[in-house]
Each structure stands twice: as C-alpha cells, then as structure tokens.
Amino acid sequence: MASATYPFTAVVGMDDMRLGLLLNAVSPSIGGVLVRGEKGTAKSTAVRGIASLLPEIEVVAGCRFSCDPAAPDPSCPDGPHEPRTGAVRPARMVELPVGASEDRLVGALDIERALSDGVKAFEPGLLADAHRGVLYVDEVNLLHDHLIDLLLDAAAMGASYVEREGVSVRHAARFLLVGTMNPEEGELRPQLLDRFGLTVEVSASRDTDERVEVVRRRLAYDEDPDGFAGRWAADEGALRERIAAARALLPEVRLGDRALRQIAAVCAGFEVDGMRADIVTARTATALAAWAGRTRVRTEDVREAALLSLPHRRRRAPFDAPGLDEDKLDEILRQFEEDEPDPEPDQDTGSRSPGDPDGPDDDPGGPGGPDGPDGPDGPGGGRPQDGGQDQAPPPAPEPSVPGQRPGEETPAEPGPTDATQESEVTQEAGAGTGGGGGERAAVGAAEPFRTLRLDVPGLGEGAAGRRSRARTAHGRTTGARRPRGTLSSLHLTATVRAAAPHQHARGRRGPGLLVRRDDLREAVREGREGNLVLFVVDASGSMAARQRMSAIKGAVLSLLLDAYQRRDKVGLITFRGSAAELALPPTSSVDAAAARLEKLPTGGRTPLAAGLLKAREVLRVERLRDPSRRPLLVVVTDGRATEAKKTGGSTAVARAGLAARMLAGDGVASVVVDCESGPVRLGLAGALARELRATPVTLDELRADSVTALVRDVRTVSHTRRAA
Numbered sequence: 001m002a003s004a005t006y007p008f009t010a011v012v013g014m015d016d017m018r019l020g021l022l023l024n025a026v027s028p029s030i031g032g033v034l035v036r037g038e039k040g041t042a043k044s045t046a047v048r049g050i051a052s053l054l055p056e057i058e059v060v061a062g063c064r065f066s067c068d069p070a071a072p073d074p075s076c077p078d079g080p081h082e083p084r085t086g087a088v089r090p091a092r093m094v095e096l097p098v099g100a101s102e103d104r105l106v107g108a109l110d111i112e113r114a115l116s117d118g119v120k121a122f123e124p125g126l127l128a129d130a131h132r133g134v135l136y137v138d139e140v141n142l143l144h145d146h147l148i149d150l151l152l153d154a155a156a157m158g159a160s161y162v163e164r165e166g167v168s169v170r171h172a173a174r175f176l177l178v179g180t181m182n183p184e185e186g187e188l189r190p191q192l193l194d195r196f197g198l199t200v201e202v203s204a205s206r207d208t209d210e211r212v213e214v215v216r217r218r219l220a221y222d223e224d225p226d227g228f229a230g231r232w233a234a235d236e237g238a239l240r241e242r243i244a245a246a247r248a249l250l251p252e253v254r255l256g257d258r259a260l261r262q263i264a265a266v267c268a269g270f271e272v273d274g275m276r277a278d279i280v281t282a283r284t285a286t287a288l289a290a291w292a293g294r295t296r297v298r299t300e301d302v303r304e305a306a307l308l309s310l311p312h313r314r315r316r317a318p319f320d321a322p323g324l325d326e327d328k329l330d331e332i333l334r335q336f337e338e339d340e341p342d343p344e345p346d347q348d349t350g351s352r353s354p355g356d357p358d359g360p361d362d363d364p365g366g367p368g369g370p371d372g373p374d375g376p377d378g379p380g381g382g383r384p385q386d387g388g389q390d391q392a393p394p395p396a397p398e399p400s401v402p403g404q405r406p407g408e409e410t411p412a413e414p415g416p417t418d419a420t421q422e423s424e425v426t427q428e429a430g431a432g433t434g435g436g437g438g439e440r441a442a443v444g445a446a447e448p449f450r451t452l453r454l455d456v457p458g459l460g461e462g463a464a465g466r467r468s469r470a471r472t473a474h475g476r477t478t479g480a481r482r483p484r485g486t487l488s489s490l491h492l493t494a495t496v497r498a499a500a501p502h503q504h505a506r507g508r509r510g511p512g513l514l515v516r517r518d519d520l521r522e523a524v525r526e527g528r529e530g531n532l533v534l535f536v537v538d539a540s541g542s543m544a545a546r547q548r549m550s551a552i553k554g555a556v557l558s559l560l561l562d563a564y565q566r567r568d569k570v571g572l573i574t575f576r577g578s579a580a581e582l583a584l585p586p587t588s589s590v591d592a593a594a595a596r597l598e599k600l601p602t603g604g605r606t607p608l609a610a611g612l613l614k615a616r617e618v619l620r621v622e623r624l625r626d627p628s629r630r631p632l633l634v635v636v637t638d639g640r641a642t643e644a645k646k647t648g649g650s651t652a653v654a655r656a657g658l659a660a661r662m663l664a665g666d667g668v669a670s671v672v673v674d675c676e677s678g679p680v681r682l683g684l685a686g687a688l689a690r691e692l693r694a695t696p697v698t699l700d701e702l703r704a705d706s707v708t709a710l711v712r713d714v715r716t717v718s719h720t721r722r723a724a
Contacts, residue, residue, distance in 0.1 A: 004229035006221055007236050008049030011042055012214045016200040020308055021050040024176050024197065026246040027287040031197025031280055032155060032177030034140070034188075034312070041202045042214075043180040044138060051093030051134040053240045054176075055247070059132075060086045064124050065171045066131045073172045077122050092133035094126050094175075096151070098142045102473070103488065105147055106154075106162050109169060122169045127151075127160040130175040140179035141186050142588070144464050145567065146474050148188075151177070152195035186588030187564070194273075197280045199312040242291075250290040255282055259297040262336050266306050269332045270324070272313045280309045299333055445598060446554025450704045451562045452697070454632060456531055456669040462628045465530025465567035475527025483522040494521035530567040531632045532586055532622055533559070535593075536615050538637035539576040540606035543675060549602055552636060552675055555699050556597055559634060564590040569629065571618060572596055575611030577604035578643070582614060586622050608641035608688075609652065612659035619668060633663065633670040635692070638677075639684025660691035670694035673702060 011018060020033040035043045060067040063078045063086075072081035096105065107125035126135065137143065137151070154160045160173040179196060181188070193199070205211055221228040229236075260282065267277045284305035289297045311324045453467070460470040473488065480494035499519035508514045535556060543549055563570050570593045571586035583596045612635070619631050641652040663670065670692045674685035689696035 003225035005048050005052045006045050006225075007229055007232035008046065008053055009235040009239055010217055010221075010228070010232050011046050011049065012217065013205050013210055014042055014046060014202055016308070017043070017046055017202050019304075020198045020200045021046060021178065022243065023284060023287045023291065023308075024178075025050055025054060025243050026291055027250055027283055028174065028176050030283045030287060031195070032179070033198040033200065034193070034196040035178070035180045035200055035202060036183055037180075037202035038184070038204065039182055041204055043202065044136075047134070047136050047178050047180070048093060050176075050178075051091065051136075053236065053243055054091040054134070055240070055244050056088050056090050057132050058086050058088050065128050066092075066133075067172070068132070075170050075172075077124075077169055077171055092129060094130040094133060094135050096126055096135060096137045096143075098139050100126070100143075100147065101488075102147060102150065103486065106150055106160055107169070108486070109162055122162070124171070125160075127154050127173040127175075128171055131171075131173050133175055135175045135177050137177070137179045139181060139185070141181040141183075141188050145189070145192075146464065148192050152192065156195065184587070184589050184592060187591060193312045194276060196312070198284065198308040200308065201311075245293075246287070246290040249293065249295070250287065252295050253286045253289045253297065254295055255286055255297050258336060259285060259299075259302055262299065262302045262333060263306075265335065266302070266329060266332050267310070269328065270310055270314045272310060277310055277313045281305045284309050299336070303329060303333060444550060444553070445557045446550045448554060448558040448561050451555075451558045451702050452704050453562070453566075454634070454671050454695070456630045456632050458630075459526070460529045460531075460628070460630045462529035462531065462626075462630055463567075464527065466528050467531050467566040467568060467632075468529055468630065470527060470529035472525055472527035472529065475525040477523045478526045479524040480521040481524055483520055487520055487522055489523040489525065491521045491523040494523075495519055528566075530569065530629070532569045532571065532619075532626075532629050533563045533632045533634060534571045534573065534586065534615055534618060535559070536573045536575070536580075536611045536633065536635045536637075537597075537600070538606060538608070538611070538635075538640075538675070539574045539600055539602045540640070540642075541576075541603050542606055542638055542640045543602060548675065548677060551699060553597055553600070555673060555702055556636060557594060558702070560590045560593050560597070568632075571622075573611055573614050573618065574600060575607050575614070576602065578607060578610075580607060580610040580614035582618060586618070605642045606637075606640045607643050607652070608637065608639075609643075609655035609659045611635075612656065612663060616659070616663055616666065616668075619666070631668055633668050633692075633694075634673065635670065635688070635694070636673045636675060637685060637688070638675045639672075639682070639686070639688050641684075656688065657691045660688055664691065664693040668692075672696045674698045 008018070017033075017035055020035070024030050024033050035047075037043060057066070058069055060069050060072060060078075060081050063072075063076065063081065065073065065076050065078060067073050067076050067079070067081055069081070069083060069086035072079060072083065074080065103125065105125050106127055108123045110121035110123075135151075135155075140148065143151075150160075154173045155175070155177045158172060158174040160171055162169045177196070187193075205214070217228075263278055263281045263285065267281065281302070282305075285297045285301040288301040288304055289295070292301075306329055307324060307326070314324065456468040458469070460468055462470055464470075464472050464474070477491065480491035495515065496513065498521055499513055499515045502516075502519075503514060506514050506516075537552070537556060543552060560570060568590075569586050569588050570584070570590050571582070572584040572593050574581050574583050583600070584593050587593070615633060615635075619633070622629070622631065641656040643652040643655075670689075672685055672689040672692060672694045674689075674696055676682065676685055686696050688694075
C-alpha cells in the first residue's frame with residue numbers, strides 16, 4: 001500500500017513557491033509555474049502535495065481522456081459521449097520523465113492499421129492522462145527541445161494534436177503545468193521560459209530554527225507517513241475548501257481599467273517582449289484577488305503578480321540571472337496612487353489563509369509558532385492547531401544591482417592606453433617565458449559578439465541541438481530504412497514502393513494498395529546535434545596584458561553564448577604557473593562557465609602540455625559517460641610553452657607537441673584560437689594547430705561578420721588537409 005503524500009501545509013517556508021502553486025490551482029489559465037532552485041529544497045514534495053488538494057473531478061465512465069460528463073469534448077477519440085452522470089475520482093498528478101519519447105508524451109498512432117484497415121488506433125500519452133489534473137516535469141531544462149515545444153503548445157492551446165502522414169487525432173489537454181529545474185544544470189531558452197506563466201526562485205533556509213523544523217517534520221513523516229498526514233488532515237481540508245471557494249469566486253472578480261493600466265505600465269517599464277506578460281499578469285492578479293476573497297483587483301495584487309510573472313521575461317544581458325528591480329516596480333505603481341479607490345467595506349476584516357500576500361504571519365509550523373521547536377508538540381512532527389496553517393510570504397528580498405550577476409565583482413578599471421600596452425605586453429611576455437610571473441587580478445571580459453559556427457565534421461547521433469550534422473528524430477528527410485522497433489516516422493513513398501511489387505501475389509486486383517508490416521519504411525532524418533565544447537584557456541603571464549586578456553575573455557564569452565544557443569555542454573580548463581586545472585567540469589550550465597571565466601586569474605609560466613593532457617583525460621572520461629556526444633576542443637592560446645623544469649631533457653615545446661599529437665590521434669575535432677598580437681609574431685599557435693590537425697582562427701577571424709563564409713569546418717586526423 002502506497003504511503004500517504006507529504007501534506008502541502010506541512011512544508012516549511014518556501015512561501016513564493018507555495019503561493020505560485022496555489023494561484024495556478026485557483027486559475028489554471030495562468031499557464032503553470034516554473035520552480036527554479038538548488039537540489040533538496042522540497043520542490044517535488046510541494047508539487048505532489050498541491051495535487052492532493054485539487055477538487056475531485058467527475059469523468060465519463062470508461063473515457064481514457066477524462067471528459068467532463070456535463071460538457072464532453074466533441075472531438076474526443078473515445079466519443080461521442082452522451083451527457084450523463086459519470087464517475088468521480090481525484091485529480092491526477094502525472095510525471096513526465098526526462099527520458100520520455102514523443103510517443104509517450106503525445107500518444108502513439110498505429111500507422112499500419114491506419115493504412116491497411118483505415119482504423120484510427122490511438123494509444124493516449126501523458127498529455128491525455130494529465131487532462132484536468134497536474135502535469136509535473138522534473139528537471140524540465142534537461143528535456144529535449146522538441147518535447148518542451150509540444151508540451152508548452154498543448155498547455156497554451158488546451159489540446160494535443162497528433163498528425164502523421166495525413167492521419168490526425170485531437171483531444172483536450174488542459175492541466176496545471178509545473179516544471180522544476182536546477183539552474184546549475186543549464187537554462188531554458190528565453191522563448192521557452194516565456195511559455196511558463198509564473199516563475200519562483202527557491203533556496204534552502206539559512207535560519208537554524210527553520211532548518212531544524214524541516215528535519216523534524218521529515219523524520220516524523222518517514223517514521224509514520226499515515227500518522228503524520230493524519231495530524232495535518234484538518235489543515236489540508238481547510239485549504240482544499242479555500243481553493244474550491246476561490247475557484248467559484250474567480251468569475252466574479254473585476255479587473256478594472258486602473259489595474260489594467262498598472263499592468264500595462266509595469267510590463268512596458270520593464271521592456272518585456274510581446275503581450276503574454278500582460279495577459280499572465282492580469283490573470284495572476286485576478287487569481288490573487290479571488291484567493292483573498294475579494295471581487296476587485298488592487299495595487300498589491302498587481303505588484304505581487306508582477307513579481308511572479310515578469311522576472312523570467314524581462315530583457316537582460318546574456319548570462320544574467322533572472323530578477324526584478326522592486327524599487328523600479330514600486331516607482332511605476334506610485335504613478336497611480338492618486339486615483340486609488342476606497343477599499344471594499346467587507347474585505348478588510350478577518351485573518352487570511354495560507355499563501356495570502358496580505359495576511360499576517362501566523363504560521364503554526366514556523367520556528368516561533370506552536371508547532372516549532374518550542375511548540376507544544378515539539379519533536380513529534382508538528383501537529384497543527386485547529387484553525388489551519390495561515391502562512392504569508394516573507395518580505396521580498398533586497399533587489400540586486402541591475403545588470404550584475406550574483407557574486408560578480410566590481411568591474412575593473414579601464415585597460416591601459418595604446419601607448420602603454422606594448423610595454424605591458426613585453427614585460428608580461430617575459431614573465432611567461434623566463435621569470436616566475438606573479439598572479440594578477442581578474443580582468444573583465446570585453447563585449448561579446450556573434451561568432452563563427454564551428455562544427456564537428458561527419459555525421460553524429462548525439463542529443464538534439466544546433467551545432468553539428470547528426471541523425472535525429474526531427475529534421476529533413478534524407479532516406480528510408482526498415483523500422484527498428486516501433487515505427488515513429490513513416491516514409492510513405494518508400495513504403496508504397498516496397499508494397500507495390502507484391503500486390504498481384506497478395507491477390508489484390510482492384511484499386512488500392514495492400515500494405516503489410518514488412519513493407520513499412522521509416523524515414524531517416526538529418527538535423528543538428530549538441531556537442532561537448534571543451535575550452536582550454538591559456539591564463540599565463542604571456543596572455544596577461546589587460547587589454548589582451550579582456551579581448552580573450554570576450555571571445556570565450558562569445559563562444560559560450562554560442563554554445564548556449566546551440567544547446568551544447570561546456571567545460572573549462574585553464575593552465576598557468578606549473579599545472580592545469582579543470583575549472584569547470586562538463587556541464588549544461590554555460591552560466592557557471594561564464595562566472596568562472598569572469599574571475600579567472602592570470603600570470604606565471606605556460607604549461608601548455610599540461611593543459612592539453614588534462615583535456616585528453618577529461619574527454620576520455622566524458623566519452624565513457626556519454627559516447628554519443630561528440631567533443632569539440634577549443635584551445636585559446638598564443639602558442640607559447642614554458643615550464644619551470646625540464647623532463648628527460650625534452651623541452652616544454654616538445655612536450656606540448658607530443659600532447660597535441662596524442663589528441664589528434666584520438667580523432668578529437670579541435671580549433672586553436674590564436675591570441676598572438678603585436679608587430680612581431682612567432683606563429684607558435686599555428687604550429688600547435690598543425691600538430692593538433694586543428695583549424696586555426698585568430699581573434700579577429702572569430703567574428704562572424706569579419707569573413708565571407710559564416711561556417712568553417714573543423715578538421716580532424718581522419719580528414720586529409722587540403723593543400724594550401
């Protein structure tokens with residue numbers, strides 16, 4: 001027997017997350033909520049808890065698509081249904097796993113029966129199961145882009161369409177969409193972020209008492225799930241009733257012209273793209289009023305709605321974390337204070353219930369409440385008092401400096417003038433070739449730019465992306481083959497050609513075509529894949545001139561932005577002094593790579609061989625973890641190689657050449673970004689590129705607008721280099 005779900009009202013803190021979930025439960029038209037936060041912050045627990053609070057639904061008996069008997073879907077594949085009394089069941093919570101296929105999400109259509117028998121044999125997917133319930137996507141940022149597109153399109157239209165080779169099936173798909181993600185594992189594209197109605201940021205509390213209470217409740221639940229849930233049953237029931245009451249009140253809530261002007265002014269003031277932000281903010285403000293038991297939207301509703309619906313939609317620089325300047329928000333709203341209407345006489349009395357932004361902070365489960373560490377029940381798991389768990393969100397956090405990333409240092413002073421640059425380069429180049437060279441403070445990156453698209457040659461089979469050619473489930477059709485398992489994409493022409501010669505033997509005399517399973521052909525498609533882009537950055541003294549390092553960081557930042565747009569994984573290796581360091585293990589979070597790059601120290605000798613060998617080891621490990629993801633090595637250096645000691649009489653340059661040949665022997669596609677500058681150039685980076693069998697490119701050539709061809713193929717050892 002399954003254990004009882006952890007009660008939603010027993011979740012400690014996380015007020016913004018709980019409020020976002022409750023508002024979507026009241027008004028699913030808001031469009032769902034995306035919960036961003038570190039691991040272990042009760043994201044999944046809260047989502048499962050809110051599903052148990054949704055009112056029960058009435059469904060047509062035997063309908064696989066959960067049609068409402070009072071208003072059945074006329075296009076239901078199991079229909080038509082006659083209006084009648086149906087069965088009552090709880091609303092479902094359906095979880096979409098990261099590795100789900102398209103057929104599992106939208107449903108599977110039996111193409112063979114459709115062609116041979118003319119029967120629409122449709123097996124519903126998760127979208128059908130989630131209709132009139134909750135669809136929960138954990139780690140939504142790790143889903144393939146085409147699955148996210150299908151998911152969000154269904155959420156926006158309230159219906160799912162399955163169309164293959166002229167056979168079409170449509171069914172209703174209205175659900176509360178909840179996605180959770182850890183930003184450290186990669187971000188969603190901005191256009192996909194925009195499709196989520198609300199977004200909230202969560203993090204573990206740093207308050208000792210609150211953390212103690214979290215542990216106490218969790219231990220009590222693990223020891224006796226049913227008993228723990230029973231102690232919170234009264235609060236769960238009260239909250240369930242309030243959700244139902246707010247749903248009933250929602251159609252009566254009035255969104256006046258003044259509130260609409262506030263919403264429009266706020267969205268325009270924060271320069272959000274499109275009109276979805278205005279619509280979602282209006283729906284959220286209306287739901288907030290209904291949740292508070294009011295029939296008129298107030299300024300505080302608009303403010304709270306903006307804090308939930310705009311942070312992930314505002315225009316921001318690449319790699320900036322989402323957020324909203326609350327001082328600016330208040331300044332915009334103050335412009336409408338003069339025509340503030342009088343409060344409704346029957347709405348300013350009484351206490352508020354959980355999640356109400358205007359309610360008092362009387363959480364019985366908080367550290368100072370009756371169920372906290374000093375409460376009457378103590379370590380027993382926190383039995384609530386009668387009357388419910390009225391919680392209110394804490395005061396909003398102080399706004400961060402606009403345009404500044406968390407933990408970002410104050411930008412460095414401007415770089416040296418042209419008159420002093422040559423002297424500085426000369427001195428620091430000497431530090432990289434002879435002296436030890438001290439560590440220098442981190443230098444800010446130059447403005448990023450659009451880069452060339454650097455491809456891995458050949459045809460891969462990795463995860464869908466936008467960089468290198470690959471066999472994918474989506475893309476242009478390049479051929480046909482016999483199905484391998486379930487037929488996913490029919491190649492109709494090839495199927496007809498395979499079936500046509502056998503019609504006489506099969507006794508087919510009249511018009512039409514008799515198709516059997518052996519005749520079916522699957523379309524082979526070619527699209528683009530994401531790659532592992534591993535940066536190996538020279539941070540030695542020869543690269544440390546302020547303007548040069550600023551330009552180098554700007555170039556790497558540009559390549560990181562390109563990797564983000566092309567859905568690559570990235571890693572960062574730096575080498576300086578006496579060793580190489582894996583500054584960032586391969587990850588989908590280019591934000592983390594940009595943060596490490598920003599704080600990169602420079603100075604010292606140039607252990608180029610160590611950097612290349614470190615890259616070879618990292619690629620070996622990643623090849624074992626994900627054999628289908630092909631790597632692209634980007635070496636950013638001026639080609640110098642110096643070390644404090646010689647090994648076996650060999651020079652640093654010789655060891656670097658040997659390491660480069662080993663990488664070339666592994667068949668690693670490489671690019672060498674030549675950072676050498678000045679009137680006298682030694683061509684060392686070009687020599688390194690020849691050893692690596694890599695494509696050499698200068699910082700100037702890296703810009704997409706600086707050359708005629710926008711794409712340069714990366715050469716590998718398996719490809720013969722063209723004669724100059």
